[in-house]
Amino acid sequence: xxxxxxxxxxxxxxxxxxxxxxxxxxxxxxxxxxxxxxxxxxxxxxxxxxxxxxxxxxxxxxxxxxxxxxxxxxxxxxxxxxxxxxxxxxxxxxxxxxxxxxxxxxxxxxxxxxxxxxxxxxxxxxx
Numbered sequence: 001x002x003x004x005x006x007x008x009x010x011x012x013x014x015x016x017x018x019x020x021x022x023x024x025x026x027x028x029x030x031x032x033x034x035x036x037x038x039x040x041x042x043x044x045x046x047x048x049x050x051x052x053x054x055x056x057x058x059x060x061x062x063x064x065x066x067x068x069x070x071x072x073x074x075x076x077x078x079x080x081x082x083x084x085x086x087x088x089x090x091x092x093x094x095x096x097x098x099x100x101x102x103x104x105x106x107x108x109x110x111x112x113x114x115x116x117x118x119x120x121x122x123x124x125x126x127x
Contacts, residue, residue, distance in 0.1 A: 002047050003054040003125060006039060007062050014066035021071065029095025036063075054124040060098065061117040076110025078103055 013035075017027055036059040044052015068077045082099045085091045091100030106112045 002043055003051040003058060003121075006043070006055050006058050009039075010059055010062040011066045014063045015070050018067055018070035027095075033095075050124045050127055054121050057117045057121045057124070061114055061121065065114065074110070076114070078108060078110050 013032070017032070020027060036056065040052040040055040040059075042052075043055050044050075065075055068075055079096070079099060081094070082091070082096055082103050085094070085096075085100050088097065088100065091097045102113045
């Protein structure tokens, strides 16, 4: 499945972001998200829409887990910054909308969204 070929890119991109963070560089979340969204649109348009949608969930699962591992954080790490946001607009300004929504939906359980994303990926790639 073409969507699964996106996993190595997510791992590489997480490694790159971890290096930037370690060097104190600002992460441009909007650009990062746009890259993944663009890939999802291209894959969805050139194959099946389900594969494009799967790329978005692959990104959430593999990029986030890889980034945490490269930063030597727990796999289920939730940023204290996200926990301090007072609303969706603040999360939007900080570029962490999805992280904020996950926190609001699942609280401190960082494993649950990852399990759900894995299940959604399997469903999207098998229909």
